[in-house]
Amino acid sequence: MIYLILTFILILLMIGAAVYAIWQKDLLYAVIASGIISLLLSIIFLILQAPDVALTEAAIGVALTTIIFIIAIRNTVRFEDEHDKKIKENKIIKPEEQ
Amino acid sequence: MKKAIILISLTILGVYLIDIFTGIGFGTQHFASGVKDAYLIGSKETLKVSNVVTSIVVNFRGFDTLGEVTVLFLASMALGGILYKKRHDVGERSVLFPSTRIVMSGAKLLFPSIVLLGAYVFIHGHLSPGGGFQGGTIIATGFLLMLITYRNYSVSHNRLSYVESFAGILFIGLGLAGYFINNSFLANIFPAGKLNDLFSGGVIGIIYVAVGFKVAAELTGIIYTVLHEKD
Amino acid sequence: MEKYLEILNYTIYGAAILLLLIGLYGALTKKSLIKIVLGLSIMDSGVHLLMISIGYLKNGTAPIFSPGHENELAKMVDPVPQALVLTAIVIGFGVTAVALALVIRLYKHHNTLRIDEIKNLKW
Numbered sequence: 008m009i010y011l012i013l014t015f016i017l018i019l020l021m022i023g024a025a026v027y028a029i030w031q032k033d034l035l036y037a038v039i040a041s042g043i044i045s046l047l048l049s050i051i052f053l054i055l056q057a058p059d060v061a062l063t064e065a066a067i068g069v070a071l072t073t074i075i076f077i078i079a080i081r082n083t084v085r086f087e088d089e090h091d092k093k094i095k096e097n098k099i100i101k102p103e104e105q
Numbered sequence: 106m107k108k109a110i111i112l113i114s115l116t117i118l119g120v121y122l123i124d125i126f127t128g129i130g131f132g133t134q135h136f137a138s139g140v141k142d143a144y145l146i147g148s149k150e151t152l153k154v155s156n157v158v159t160s161i162v163v164n165f166r167g168f169d170t171l172g173e174v175t176v177l178f179l180a181s182m183a184l185g186g187i188l189y190k191k192r193h194d195v196g197e198r199s200v201l202f203p204s205t206r207i208v209m210s211g212a213k214l215l216f217p218s219i220v221l222l223g224a225y226v227f228i229h230g231h232l233s234p235g236g237g238f239q240g241g242t243i244i245a246t247g248f249l250l251m252l253i254t255y256r257n258y259s260v261s262h263n264r265l266s267y268v269e270s271f272a273g274i275l276f277i278g279l280g281l282a283g284y285f286i287n288n289s290f291l292a293n294i295f296p297a298g299k300l301n302d303l304f305s306g307g308v309i310g311i312i313y314v315a316v317g318f319k320v321a322a323e324l325t326g327i328i329y330t331v332l333h334e335k336d
Numbered sequence: 337m338e339k340y341l342e343i344l345n346y347t348i349y350g351a352a353i354l355l356l357l358i359g360l361y362g363a364l365t366k367k368s369l370i371k372i373v374l375g376l377s378i379m380d381s382g383v384h385l386l387m388i389s390i391g392y393l394k395n396g397t398a399p400i401f402s403p404g405h406e407n408e409l410a411k412m413v414d415p416v417p418q419a420l421v422l423t424a425i426v427i428g429f430g431v432t433a434v435a436l437a438l439v440i441r442l443y444k445h446h447n448t449l450r451i452d453e454i455k456n457l458k459w
Contacts, residue, residue, distance in 0.1 A: 022351060029362040029371075055413075057391075057421075060388060062234060068381070071328070075433055080370065083443040084443075118357065119357050123349070134393065142409065145399065157412070161415055184434060187438060
């Protein structure tokens with residue numbers, strides 16, 4: 008009974024984090040939200056009696072995937088619409104106008 | 106327009122999936138007797154391994170694990186090929202910001218215990234939750250902590266590749282030994298022992314230790330390569 | 337009251353399918369390459385949750401023979417999907433790492449992350 012309600016709350020938080028990760032324009036925030044999805048997912052795996060999978064998800068999903076995404080963002084751009092802003096300020100000429 | 110089409114097709118896919126899975130049912134026994142019971146009884150009676158997931162991953166479906174470790178090795182090799190640099194042209198590590206003294210001493214204090222936890226997890230993989238993949242990733246997170254804290258900390262790529270190849274050769278060698286002695290790949294060649302004993306399960310514990318070393322070396326290599334990518 | 341709790345049981349399937357659909361939506365509609373890889377990884381999580389929840393048994397225990405409980409075979413949850421998901425998570429990490437390395441290379445070459453600005457393969 009108490010586990011059911013706990014699972015329900017965790018599921019709501021997880022879906023919210025997933026929607027936030029897709030909707031957010033700032034990629035750094037989106038990546039942190041996807042790390043939160045993995046953390047909640049590992050707790051749900053523990054409730055579903057799969058401790059091996061919970062350990063793997065906690066180590067890989069939370070730590071390693073998040074850090075690789077952050078390094079990729081550091082090497083590229085942080086905002087999703089950064090290119091549009093550059094075009095608006097005429098810093099880049101669109102290929103059709105060349 | 107495009108978004109509307111995508112939303113409609115995703116809705117159709119969702120309704121279809123929900124229909125299938127409400128038919129299956131949640132938390133019920135789907136089959137009268139199936140693969141599950143065969144694996145559980147085989148793991149308990151013949152292999153003497155108490156963690157059934159370990160016995161499936163290493164013994165019953167050992168070929169899957171061999172293929173998986175190969176795929177991970179290929180991923181690490183492809184990463185090295187894509188992010189290629191000349192030999193002495195290694196750029197500065199992309200540390201997010203310089204770390205303070207507190208973080209430095211904390212990382213130095215935590216690193217040995219993280220590696221010890223990883224080793225514990227993959228040595229006891231056949232007794233408790235855990236195993237080679239989990240222990241290897243925990244060790245890799247320990248190296249990640251040291252690499253992003255200290256600017257001058259580095260991991261020798263040669264040593265990593267030695268660890269990785271010896272672990273792989275040990276895995277395949279034990280499998281081939283099982284083939285020549287007991288007529289099937291990855292068959293048990295050591296005495297099985299008693300259930301819930303550290304030296305139970307024969308060859309399974311040794312193979313999981315090898316998998317742990319291999320996964321730790323591969324993931325550390327992937328992290329090291331990606332961290333050194335800076336223009 | 338009990339009837340409503342029965343419905344709550346199915347929310348875990350609903351959550352897995354919703355995660356899958358949200359990830360697929362992100363991968364199909366977004367323009368940024370990093371957002372596409374992020375959507376694929378969310379979709380991966382949904383598939384993992386779906387497979388684990390198929391093997392679940394009500395009031396079940398983890399598939400580990402602890403000392404003193406060696407004869408409770410019927411109560412254990414199905415270990416086969418757990419082993420499959422265990423391998424799938426590690427492979428998923430490798431796939432994500434290679435995809436992000438390709439994204440970094442594409443950015444160095446084209447100086448953009450927008451997928452509709454990269455036109456080398458279009459004709």
